[in-house]
Amino acid sequence: xxxxxxxxxxxxxxxxxxxxxxxxxxxxxxxxxxxxxxxxxxxxxxxxxxxxxxxxxxxxxxxxxxxxxxxxxxxxxxxxxxxxxxxxxxxxxxxxxxxxxxxxxxxxxxxxxxxxxxxxxxxxxxxxxxxxxxxxxxxxxxxxxxxxxxxxxxxxxxxxxxxxxxxxxxxxxxxxxxxxxxxxxxxxxxxxxxxxxxxxxxxxxxxxxxxxxxxxxxxxxxxxxxxxxxxxxxxxxxxxxxxxxxxxxxxxxxxxxxxxxxxxxxxxxxxxxxxxxxxxxxxxxxxxxxxxxxxxxxxxxxxxxxxxxxxxxxxxxxxxxxxxxxxxxxxxxxxxxxxxxxxxxxxxxxxxxxxxxxxxxxxxxxxxxxxxxxxxxxxxxxxxxxxxx
Numbered sequence: 443x444x445x446x447x448x449x450x451x452x453x454x455x456x457x458x459x460x461x462x463x464x465x466x467x468x469x470x471x472x473x474x475x476x477x478x479x480x481x482x483x484x485x486x487x488x489x490x491x492x493x494x495x496x497x498x499x500x501x502x503x504x505x506x507x508x509x510x511x512x513x514x515x516x517x518x519x520x521x522x523x524x525x526x527x528x529x530x531x532x533x534x535x536x537x538x539x540x541x542x543x544x545x546x547x548x549x550x551x552x553x554x555x556x557x558x559x560x561x562x563x564x565x566x567x568x569x570x571x572x573x574x575x576x577x578x579x580x581x582x583x584x585x586x587x588x589x590x591x592x593x594x595x596x597x598x599x600x601x602x603x604x605x606x607x608x609x610x611x612x613x614x615x616x617x618x619x620x621x622x623x624x625x626x627x628x629x630x631x632x633x634x635x636x637x638x639x640x641x642x643x644x645x646x647x648x649x650x651x652x653x654x655x656x657x658x659x660x661x662x663x664x665x666x667x668x669x670x671x672x673x674x675x676x677x678x679x680x681x682x683x684x685x686x687x688x689x690x691x692x693x694x695x696x697x698x699x700x701x702x703x704x705x706x707x708x709x710x711x712x713x714x715x716x717x718x719x720x721x722x723x724x725x726x727x728x729x730x731x732x733x734x735x736x737x738x739x740x741x742x743x744x745x746x747x748x749x750x751x752x753x754x755x756x757x758x759x760x761x762x763x764x765x766x767x768x769x770x771x772x773x774x775x776x777x778x779x780x781x782x783x784x785x786x787x788x789x790x791x792x793x794x795x796x797x798x799x800x801x802x803x804x805x806x807x808x809x810x811x812x813x814x815x816x817x818x819x820x821x822x823x824x825x826x827x828x829x830x831x
Contacts, residue, residue: 469492477807562639607670
């Protein structure tokens with residue numbers, strides 16, 4: 443089990459972040475910055491705090507423990523004059539400001555970007571919303587579920603004879619958080635070079651749409667939106683999840699021509715390499731169901747372990763379908779330290795993801811566990827008193 447160490451250095455040490463956001467996207471963004479040494483101050487309301495704290499399993503704040511790590515919690519009453527005074531002073535001494543109110547919410551608080559930039563001309567202001575700060579939907583609340591549906595992602599996800607499928611997690615928020623981190627660091631570089639801050643307008647919709655944006659070009663060419671194909675691919679074959687004889691599953695991808703040919707050799711069907719139905723990628727996509735039946739029959743006659751051993755020996759891109767239970771003790775996850783076991787106040791320890799990505803010269807680190815609500819209020823306000831007005 444690893445211990446948190448508040449003295450662990452990081453490349454973003456000295457960067458103060460005020461995070462007024464709630465739930466997933468803002469926390470994904472700020473945990474990235476916190477992992478690499480930024481002083482992320484979660485500005486929370488008394489009583490409930492960040493809504494992510496209420497996502498619990500068996501009474502434990504599992505999501506908060508993971509995505510609240512390396513941060514400090516400050517409770518402020520932003521409806522009071524004193525609370526706003528303290529926040530404005532923090533703004534003057536911070537580099538990054540994150541919020542995800544419905545567009546216009548920041549303005550109603552008297553914290554419009556132009557006012558924040560008057561307080562701190564080099565401030566990077568991240569505005570997270572479902573639809574963006576401009577456009578006909580800018581006034582609407584934007585939850586990830588709605589974005590995942592409207593962006594085209596759900597339409598592509600699932601099987602053609604069943605309804606579209608939403609992701610089983612806050613995918614739009616998480617993708618936006620990663621994009622947000624990239625945008626913040628880009629804007630921070632400008633601020634440090636030129637002393638000029640700016641607004642990072644981060645929409646959940648555009649973030650998740652970017653990962654399926656090639657569909658627009660495809661539609662222009664074909665005039666038909668891509669239909670759901672389950673685990674198959676609409677642009678390469680073979681690609682699917684196959685059941686093994688022991689009820690386990692393996693995933694296979696033959697996205698390269700050479701790999702597809704190797705698969706046919708490995709399953710003992712080299713004659714299919716010259717069969718016009720399977721000789722090229724376009725042909726294989728057109729006949730993917732027939733090809734899947736052939737491959738599926740071969741895999742279905744063997745256990746998962748037998749299939750993995752056979753295909754690995756042949757250099758074929760096949761891997762197991764794992765649950766998180768499989769990953770906890772998986773040799774890859776353990777050898778790479780994908781999952782780290784961190785000390786925890788209430789659970790003893792909590793498994794969570796390691797720092798991503800890994801920097802060879804200036805890595806991130808684990809400084810502090812996710813804070814209790816308001817845990818650092820007195821500490822931060824004492825620091826604030828020592829800063830110039």
